[in-house]
Amino acid sequence: AAVSASRAARLRAVLAGRPGVLLIEDDHGHHFVDLPLHPLAGATDSWALVRSTAKAYGPDLRLAVLTGDAMTIDRVTGRQRLGPGWVSRLLQRAVVELWTSGAVDVPAVSRAYGERRDALVRALAERGVEARGRSGMNVWVPVADETSAVTGLVRAGWAVAPGARFRVASPAAVRVTVSALPDGDLVSLADALAAAAGPAPARSYG
Template sequence: MAIQYGISGTTAKGIAASVERGVAEGALGPGAALPSVRRLADELAVSPGTVATAYKELRQRGIVVTRGRGGTVVAPAPAVASRRPPKVPDGLRDLAGGHPDPRLLPSLVPPSRLSPGARSHRSTPRLARLEDAVRDWLRPDGVPVEQVTFAHGALDLIGRLLSVELRPGDGVAMEDPGYHHLLDLVTALGLRVVPVAVDDEGVRPDAVRKALHAGVRALVCSPRAQNPYGGRFSTARRDELVALLRDQPDVLVVENDHASAVAQAPLRTMAGHGLTRWVHVRTVSKFLGTDLRWAAAACDATTLARHDGRLLLTSGWVSHLLQETVLGLMTDEGTRALSARAEEQYGVRRSALLRELRERGIEAHGASGINLWVPVRDESAVVNGLRSHGWWVAAGARFRMAAGPGVRISVADLEPVDAARLASHFAVVLGESEATYGG
């Protein structure tokens, strides 16, 4: 497909930026053919080496691809929802979804007083009482609360920020293994995912350092209840990461504290430790209800202005009815007691399965949250083997990039009495897998 867009520039950087603008503005669609190196060099009166350097940079950033004799073309649009989980087969115990236990969620009752009619919510997008409640929620954990905002969930907020802050092809450091919907989102935005290895303390500093050297423009990570590995920041890990990021004023640091109240681990936030660009995001779906698509965020002043400016141009505001519902639940003593019970129960269930697996010599990770990550040699063999015993767990492929294979087990409604049975079946399946696939 020939292009009509006029590429400009006299340097490699300028030419690359011109192509990138064309992609961002839609003038250069997926599959659009760029001029040959020699032809564009003649048109711009620059050396072929300058154009070749520009094209090389664009390839490295994932904006274009080279197809041999087919020349250089704009990279295909990323697939959306490519990591969607398969449907749970009938009759199996679902330990793959990562959802909270419905028995530990409050009843969702909309507020009795609805909106009095048409009015400009754009002038007052956030309920002042909910802003105060959010500040009271974040402040004890050491998160600066001078600037707060709301969104329709963490993915909505993170997607909006990345689309405002970054350009197609920019690199985003992402946890590996990490949350599959976030990985899909970054790819769908035309951004380049740079995998960052994790361990029981969250993202590893050596991997973050490598990503920074690769020129990433943002880091998205979880300070606790990391999904699917379960890591949580220690104070030493947090401090080491802050030391790396403090001198990176152009890198946006996104903390996704998605489990907060039921994470079974204290928050050790990077916010307020000298970072220039940062945002701390919290959602309530894991302890107030999965239908409450609402998120709160604290951030630096620039990030607040850019997020709210884009929000104003799209949905405008988060429904006041939704805000009233969240406020009612957050300030209800019974709901708070239920959340505390949920956190305790999730910790008991997670610890029980970890103990049972380790007693059988099976390595597993899950320092916080409601998920365990179990490294395995063959994901399909383990998933299918456990299926034959009545269990359904998540194959790790959709969560990982460069990380080794594994399976994710969600323990939110796995009672301790069932942990020993699952661990025994897991050990049998691993033995069968070793016999079949050679260990």
């Protein structure tokens, strides 16, 4: 979710009245989401902001940077000392090089994801499916039944994530990742999603 400036202001106002809450923000969209970050850091006494690199620069770069209040950082450091908390120096240097050398065209990456995401949302709208996706590499597609939609899409040759793991009270949906979607597959994916979004097929036993 990309938090807007106005929503961030409202959230900070709510959190200001609850200083004992531990606030953890995961900025996993750094350098591939084409919207500005509006952090809530500092709205409570205890907070942490994590910025990961794996999605923007490659899944092998399993690194993140962390900042927060002094007590929270001390607690994280203490927990790391109890287990395998060492991070490869080679991977750290690789990330620093990517961040500082301009080796990755960040606006181009963000724009490519945005174009694929928006194209799928438009294609689904043309088929009567009101999908959503405002940032990043995923599209949220409402469906009548998640299990039927996921299995139907697998039969059609597509793998999507059931929405249950990402939602609390919102209706059934599937999450579609477009980061590697070729332009030539857009129409067939939209057709498959539109077919899968409808009611589950009736079953009879007899």
